[in-house]
Amino acid sequence: MARGKGDEGPHLVDRHVGRRVETRRKALGYSQSQLGAALGLTFQQIQKYEKGANRISASKLWEIAQFFKVEIGYFFDGLTAAAPGVAASDTVSLDHDYPVTRQSQEIARLAPRLSLSQQKAALAMVRELAGEQKADAQD
Incomplete structure (x- = not known):
C-alpha cells in the first residue's frame, strides 16, 4: 500500500496523527521514553510514530488514547473530511505542517484568556511575522 504520492x-x-500524539505527549509533560515504556515500546518507535514514518496500528492507537485519556477521534481532529465524489487524499488538510514547540503550545494555552479584540490583534501580529495574508474576512 502506498504511503503517499510517489516518494x-x-x-x-x-503525519497528522503522529503530530497529535506528539502534541498531547508534550502537553502532559511526558518524554518519548516515558510514553514508550508505558506502551512497551522504545523511544525510537515513538519518534517514528510522531514523524509519521511508521503507521500506528489501531490497537496501539487505542492504547495511546487510553494512556492520554482522550477519545480516538482526538488524533484525527483537524483533518478535513472528503467531499462527496472527491478522493480523500485530495482534500486532507492539516492544522499545521510544523513541529509543535513549547512556545507554540504556550501561545495556544494563553490565547483564550485574551479578549476578542486582543485575540484579533495577536492574530494579525502573528500573521505579519509569518508573512501570511489574512485568511478570510470573518475573523
Missing part, C-alpha cells in the same frame, strides 16, 4: 514520504494522515 514524498509519510502519508498526510499518518
Whole structure:
C-alpha cells in the first residue's frame, strides 16, 4: 500500500496523527521514553510514530488514547473530511505542517484568556511575522 504520492514520504494522515500524539505527549509533560515504556515500546518507535514514518496500528492507537485519556477521534481532529465524489487524499488538510514547540503550545494555552479584540490583534501580529495574508474576512 502506498504511503503517499510517489516518494514524498509519510502519508498526510499518518503525519497528522503522529503530530497529535506528539502534541498531547508534550502537553502532559511526558518524554518519548516515558510514553514508550508505558506502551512497551522504545523511544525510537515513538519518534517514528510522531514523524509519521511508521503507521500506528489501531490497537496501539487505542492504547495511546487510553494512556492520554482522550477519545480516538482526538488524533484525527483537524483533518478535513472528503467531499462527496472527491478522493480523500485530495482534500486532507492539516492544522499545521510544523513541529509543535513549547512556545507554540504556550501561545495556544494563553490565547483564550485574551479578549476578542486582543485575540484579533495577536492574530494579525502573528500573521505579519509569518508573512501570511489574512485568511478570510470573518475573523
